[in-house]
Amino acid sequence: MATCSNGSDAGGEINDPGAAPYGNFINYYTFNPPENRLSLIPATLLHDLGYSDERQTTLILDVGCNSGELSVALYQHLVQESVQEQDPDGRKVHLLGFDLDEALIERAQQTNPLHNLTFIPLDITEDTTQLQDYLDEHGSPHFHLCLCLAVTMWVHLNHGDSGLLQLLSRLASISQHLLLEAQPWKCYRSAARRLRKLGRSDFDHFKVLKIRGDIAEHAREHLERHCGMELIQSFGSTAWDRKLLLFRRRQDLSDNIQKQRDQN
Numbered sequence: 001m002a003t004c005s006n007g008s009d010a011g012g013e014i015n016d017p018g019a020a021p022y023g024n025f026i027n028y029y030t031f032n033p034p035e036n037r038l039s040l041i042p043a044t045l046l047h048d049l050g051y052s053d054e055r056q057t058t059l060i061l062d063v064g065c066n067s068g069e070l071s072v073a074l075y076q077h078l079v080q081e082s083v084q085e086q087d088p089d090g091r092k093v094h095l096l097g098f099d100l101d102e103a104l105i106e107r108a109q110q111t112n113p114l115h116n117l118t119f120i121p122l123d124i125t126e127d128t129t130q131l132q133d134y135l136d137e138h139g140s141p142h143f144h145l146c147l148c149l150a151v152t153m154w155v156h157l158n159h160g161d162s163g164l165l166q167l168l169s170r171l172a173s174i175s176q177h178l179l180l181e182a183q184p185w186k187c188y189r190s191a192a193r194r195l196r197k198l199g200r201s202d203f204d205h206f207k208v209l210k211i212r213g214d215i216a217e218h219a220r221e222h223l224e225r226h227c228g229m230e231l232i233q234s235f236g237s238t239a240w241d242r243k244l245l246l247f248r249r250r251q252d253l254s255d256n257i258q259k260q261r262d263q264n
Contacts, residue, residue, distance in 0.1 A: 065097030068108030172227035
């Protein structure tokens with residue numbers, strides 16, 4: 001996701017999906033509300049993944065969070081209200097959301113109702129320093145759960161095959177669990193068609209991409225072969241026919257990382 005000329009300020013085109021070539025739609029959650037994903041994600045997910053110890057701080061990362069509505073709704077979905085009432089810190093669950101569009105992040109910051117949610121502007125294809133700083137601040141080597149929902153296509157179209165694979169590798173390197181929703185190839189064609197209808201230049205990499213077809217399967221193969229992760233669950237497909245796939249860092253890799261830290 002390269003820095004862009006604020007797609008959320010695109011004048012008369014702001015309501016046209018083609019006006020957001022980086023996926024930074026100004027009214028994204030009006031046509032894809034949070035419930036479309038949350039209906040598939042169990043409210044017990046953090047407990048199911050072993051993050052129910054009240055003494056443990058659990059960190060969640062939301063990649064490409066847009067204006068933050070899904071981040072807020074997901075936090076409320078996973079961190080039960082009854083638990084929040086007993087513990088004002090919500091069992092010490094913290095969520096960091098980021099997006100490359102500063103206008104969307106400003107809106108997320110202004111409307112955020114929860115103490116444990118933080119929103120920052122960030123282009124992950126250029127810099128991950130802020131993510132590492134956040135981890136260091138909370139004394140954790142990784143995010144316990146990373147969400148990458150409907151982001152891969154925009155990185156792929158704007159940064160090519162290498163950009164997509166680099167994104168997956170970076171997220172795997174800082175995550176214990178990764179919840180991935182990759183747009184199918186038909187969405188690529190639709191995005192390119194919308195740009196052409198607006199009279200804009202096509203995506204730089206669209207015609208030369210070699211990773212095509214079943215993008216979710218390509219992502220799974222890369223994560224399992226090259227990133228030390230394994231697919232542990234599929235939560236089915238959204239109303240937009242996109243799979244929600246949950247990956248986990250393989251235990252042998254986690255053990256090796258911990259062993260290296262102990263030695264240092």
